[in-house]
Amino acid sequence: MRERRPYETAQWPCRRNQYEDRYERRAAQVLVLDEVTRNYRSGEIEVPAVRGVSLTARQGTLTAVMGPSGCGKSTLLTMAGGLQPPDSGSVSVAGTRIDTLEETQLYQHRRRNIGYVFQDYNLVRILSVAENVALPAELDGTSRRKARAQAREALASVGMDEYADRYPDSLSGGQQQRVALARAFSGGRGLILADEPTGALDTESAAQVMVSLLSLVRAGATCVIVTHDEAVAARADRVVRMRDGVLHEGGHDHAPATEAAV
Numbered sequence: 088m089r090e091r092r093p094y095e096t097a098q099w100p101c102r103r104n105q106y107e108d109r110y111e112r113r114a115a116q117v118l119v120l121d122e123v124t125r126n127y128r129s130g131e132i133e134v135p136a137v138r139g140v141s142l143t144a145r146q147g148t149l150t151a152v153m154g155p156s157g158c159g160k161s162t163l164l165t166m167a168g169g170l171q172p173p174d175s176g177s178v179s180v181a182g183t184r185i186d187t188l189e190e191t192q193l194y195q196h197r198r199r200n201i202g203y204v205f206q207d208y209n210l211v212r213i214l215s216v217a218e219n220v221a222l223p224a225e226l227d228g229t230s231r232r233k234a235r236a237q238a239r240e241a242l243a244s245v246g247m248d249e250y251a252d253r254y255p256d257s258l259s260g261g262q263q264q265r266v267a268l269a270r271a272f273s274g275g276r277g278l279i280l281a282d283e284p285t286g287a288l289d290t291e292s293a294a295q296v297m298v299s300l301l302s303l304v305r306a307g308a309t310c311v312i313v314t315h316d317e318a319v320a321a322r323a324d325r326v327v328r329m330r331d332g333v334l335h336e337g338g339h340d341h342a343p344a345t346e347a348a349v
């Protein structure tokens with residue numbers, strides 16, 4: 088028998104909705120950064136890159152992080168993805184606290200739950216599009232057949248299934264980035280972290296990449312993107328702005344991209 092949820096044990100009708108709301112809200116947080124701090128040492132000088140930032144992202148939403156160069160956006164994203172630990176504070180992804188995980192567990196949790204997208208696509212040139220997208224799952228021990236089937240599905244989600252047998256060099260920058268998005272999503276990884284995914288693209292290609300990204304969000308992915316582009320941020324459910332390592336919530340000044348908007 089499954090465990091009873093807190094609101095189910097509360098006496099009806101009092102406070103049922105309060106418990107239910109709180110339970111569902113907590114369960115749906117895919118990313119929780121709590122008071123994270125990160126300093127870099129540069130010779131004798133300590134550079135405070137991120138200073139006590141708290142940020143959560145709910146399932147099926149797109150959050151854009153904006154701010155001037157050097158304000159700490161990329162550092163925040165790498166901590167969210169477990170690429171580097173915070174000096175203090177905590178990071179949870181898909182219900183697991185990752186900053187205290189031992190290395191092997193961290194790698195495994197990252198491979199299964201987190202997909203990264205960078206400005207320069209990072210596709211393997213000697214592998215076909217489908218092979219690129221299937222690669223993380225295959226490295227994680229998924230059978231080739233299953234990984235390829237998942238790759239085809241992910242490519243279809245970003246409108247790139249007809250390019251499955253092509254090689255990265257024969258695609259435009261925007262198409263390569265959509266393949267990188269499919270790779271980040273393939274195998275059901277729920278959190279996609281993208282650092283300037285449209286930074287190297289012209290306006291039209293950037294718009295196509297955003298359409299693909301929003302398709303993944305509608306399919307249930309949670310995306311956090313760092314961007315300098317206001318047009319890109321305008322498609323997000325929520326925009327948060329950083330300055331000098333500190334986060335300023337941006338409020339709800341944009342139309343929601345999805346029904347499950349924050």
Ligand SMILES: Nc1ncnc2c1ncn2[C@@H]1O[C@H](COP(=O)(O)OP(=O)(O)OP(=O)(O)O)[C@@H](O)[C@H]1O
Nearest residue numbers: 127128129134136155156157158159160161162163
């Ligand atoms: N490896 C490092 N060693 C020392 N200082 C670093 C290192 N990485 C980043 N910094 C410093 O930390 C601060 C935040 O850098 P970060 O790259 O996170 O900013 P950003 O907002 O992503 O910048 P941009 O928009 O230019 O990419 C900057 O002052 C930067 O110089």
